[in-house]
Amino acid sequence: MREALAEAAFQLFLERGFERTTVDDIVARAGVGRRSFFRYFPSKEDAVFPDHERCLADMTALLERGDDPDPVGAVCDAARLVMRMYAANPEFSVQRYGLTQEVPGLRTYELSVVRRYEGTLAGYLRRRWAKAPDGGLRADVVAAAVVAAHNNALRSWLRSGGEGDAEAAVDHALGLVRGVWGEPDGPGGGEPAAEHVGAAEREKAPFTLRGGDPDVDPEGDVIVMVASRKAPLWRVVQSVEAAMAAG
Template identity: 65%
Template sequence: MSSPSAAPGRGAKPPIRDALIAAAFELFPERGYERTTVDDIVALAGVGRRSFFRYFPSKEDVVFPDHERCLADMTAFLAASGADDEPVRRVCDAARLVLGMYAENPAFSVQRYRLTKEVPGLRAYELSVVWRYERALAGYLRGRFARRADGILRADVVAAAVVAAHNNALRSWLRSHGRGDAGAEVDHALGHVRSAFGAGPPPPAPGPRSDGPGDDVVVLVARRDAPVWRVVQEFEATRTAPGQG
């Protein structure tokens, strides 16, 4: 997937779509999202108003320029799944496509995260995008679990768990200003989903490994049928408790 604000080569003129995104994110911090108009964006990008709507149906869409492409990639990835693919692992792998979109350009992703936190309308828009990812995962799982008596329920629960685990790790990375290994954080979170729903044990927690004395070790005991959101919640509580760093 292409970066949403990839820098063009020296002396090259950025494509219109990239120029519009760059102009929008130059203006939003200066004027504020609400006070920045489409006319302002196209004027700075040096293109006509019609060009904006050729690429983006609305001003909100310029904030999330690659989600449609990522959703299409995810849908194609799930559709290409074979009968031998373990379904929970497959949807976890699909979720990593979303991570890849964010991690490809950390500076842009952090800037968008900050903007989204400040603008209620963008938060609502983001939730609608997240819901579409969740529906894509659930649709695939419903097909794979169709022969189970609780197939629809299980599909919807697993899809929601994948999204919750992915977003928990992703937002933690964004709050750290894009520092650290986002892939390791997401893998660790998704490992809890695989463990809870029978697709393998969770991987070790990310971070530098040390076997020396005095290391902080967290042992979390949970019922096998415990909801994954509860496991994640309890784990996060141990990380923020006094004496846990």
Template identity: 45%
Template sequence: MPQPAKPARATARTSTRTSASSQRLKLRRELAAAAMELFATQGYEETTVDEIAAAAGVARRTFFRHFRSKEEAIFPDHDDTLERARAVLEAAPAHENPLDTVCRGIKEVMRMYAASPPVSVERYRLTRQVPALREREIASVARYERLFTRYLLGHFDEAAHRDGDDDPLLAEVAASAVVTAHNHVLRRWLRAGGQGDVEAQLDRAFAIVRRTFGTGFGASRPGAVGAPRGEAAVAAAEGDVLVTVARTDTPLPQIMRTIERALRPG
């Protein structure tokens, strides 16, 4: 059956919002480029907000509509990237392991850096030299970490970990591990001048995180129809036959541990 066409007025509003968002991000990036160039040529301490605004061709008040301070100006994309990462979490399929979802979410951050390697490399050089910029970068990373920790806390698998006191710790450590793996790969890529397939490097790092922490979170989500509960892998021995039932996203080491327990005498 043909779908009814969207009202022209609603389509126009959506188009206007999209255009305004694109223009906002474009101006933020222009301000960031001006700030980075001035920081590099005349020094961070010596550069004023007025100079950044003038270099970008805007008024001082326009600068402050987009950034609260000059150190914030060289990170123009973090707000939008955080929202994209949040959208990945909110749209995750019911069967996906939450740790995999978080790994997909933080890939949005890596893609932000990889979209413009020269700019990212220069930003990295500046943040190494200027403590205020480094502190701003750390604050941005903490926002992602809080987002992922809250998400994992909502999907802790009590069947896999009987001690309920462990769930906040596991969620926090797992989220930190994902962020740390991302940052390790990102720094290595930036030190290499932004060369190489950074997403492939990131996937290898995430594989290590999944092997270490991937069994503590349930793939089922509230409201998911037919979502399995209980242990990720169950084995039952009867005579000479061993039957193992496991979710498709269960890591192989956990399946092997389950089988070993079933075969253990007594």
């Protein structure tokens, strides 16, 4: 019944427009009463996104299965559930994306769904990093980065009309996140995980650090750094501060 109502609603939205379609129109098309509609959907907006509640539940279940040794990898895997949900029905997904871009209320609704996904990922990371310095901040930053990378790739695929390999595009985007934040439970505390960084990325390694030459600096108070011009400034500063703190 839920799927029948969602299909009837979506077809009417495409035919008549979202604003001109009423709940009475939807239940008439589906052949059920108004009460049946509100049993499954609190509003018309919910009928446009009937699969997100199930996906959120699947994401939560995936993250609660155990302590993955790579928390960043775990949230990337969880984000892929959303991509697979969209890729399972490309025609519907592309049509829904077009409808969402046309209706401000649907865009607002979609943003609220995105925040719920991000909150689910951040909540998992906060639990994993509860004892780590700045664990809560790191959790929020990584969750936001995962969602931003995933959505950038997914929306590019949707704008293309569902052409190409959505999974490969999302994998590439999430690989960038893992390259920066992978294995934050390890000694690096958020430094790039080497096994997730390809040859091209390794060639762009931002910097190397070593202590001063003992002949020039007997007390070791000089830090010599070699940095790529493309290295983010925040990474350079972070590494210098870490080297200085290490004494």
